Amino acid sequence: MSKKTGKVYLIGAGPGDPGLVTVRARQLIEIADVIVYDYLANPKLLDWARDDAERIYVGKSAGRHSIPQDEIEEILVARAHKGQQVVRLKGGDPFVFGRGGEEIDELQTDKIPFEIVPGVTAALATAAYAGIPLSHRDYSSAITFLTGHENPEKHTLSIDFKAYAKTNGTLCLYMGIGQLPRISAELKEGGMSGKTPVAIVEWATLNRQRSVYGTLDTIVDDLAASGLGAPAMIIIGEVVAHRSKTEWFEGRELFGKRFVVTRAREQAGQLTQMLEEKGAEVIELPFIEVTTDFDPKVLSEILAGIAVYEWVIFTSANGVKSFFELFYKAFDDIRCLGPMRIAAVGAATAREIEKHKLKVDFVPKQANAAALAEELIENEGIESVQVLVVTGNQNREELVQRLETEGRAIVDTLPLYKTKKTNLLENEAAARFRKEGADAILFTSSSTVNSFIDQNAAFQLEDGARRPVLGSIGPMTSKTLTEKKLPIGFEAPVSSLEHFIEAAVQHFKER
16 A cells, blocks of 8 residues: 655745734644744744644754755655645745745645645735835825845846836835845836835834834935844835824834743743733743643542542642643543632632633632632631642642641642743743843742742843843742842732733833
């Protein structure tokens, strides 16, 4: 029986913002055996892939050029011949200056099945995120896409830009930064007015987006003064002068600010999303790593008698995730949990519980173990009550001790995960932080503060990097920062992510 040939999916990864990727693209990324991606495909898209999917980077990186096109095509063909489902992620749209046509030719020659998934091309996305109408009934009824160089291996142009000088439409130039002096000169030679408005937008659709505006006469000098570089889109035409007066994207509260998020990788998503919605650029540095860790015998005993507990207390969202993952392996009905009441250390933990259609009966005003113990004892009366504390390998002793000694409860603990410090010296995001710096580092727990101190060498900023202030999520974290003699730039008035974000907004607004 002949071996089944795999299939290659040429997918447009869009302009950068993961939210602009098509539903079909995500479906295919989730099932792919192999993902071949380039420099302009947002690495966050790989978070949707299976853990065992092979990831092959074929773009540029420090100290090396991108992999030649013929080698990329060989990778696609070879993996497909192995019977694998191969996703080729290409920035923007595969067929708009993306060399998708060359890859299709090779796949057809080798009789490899393929599918094409279009993506939002950079010109359309850039215009939208900069508020520029590419077409306008009074100023532009034509849109032309041009490239600054047709072949990355050569640095000359065969396009006669003089021929496009009198189109009376909008010109969108891809990969044109390096050739801008020549392009602008040729357009003027062809008759385009030097007063024609021009926009250049770098890293469009991402929170590191920056823009510069000028005219055909001034744009070369404007670009040099701005410090913008590739990747960038150039838009030329009268429509640029009629861009939106409201900067819906670049005008957000934290736009232009760069934050370091110090949560464990499994927890960073929500905080990152909240910051990005405010316009911030986020560097995720997982100071601590969370891994499943439990005693099978203890777990078995507790699950066997789960219905005897009158309270179950969850001390973190990680504990909730681990608990229910294991619970559903033992039981197929949530009613097997029994009639106990449920407490959560904070709002984020409560939200994780509520995903299972369970009501959370108790959340303390302050999201920490001390407040949880104190308020539960004072308000609920837990003397002689059977209590189960679902936790990790750290910071559980005080909670359990107070429940037992002050509350006189009968407490069992179920540790389901452990946290350990990560090594950031070789981490790419940490390297970027050392080079570029940030406006703030957000500390979400005492353990992240301790990890920051322990890995001080990983955070030595280079000359010219932004010097960050330190933000604290609440009193317990602030106490640790103070003990370590680290200055606190701002502190959340309530220990929650929502208040943490608002404290950051207020801090930078006052500055």
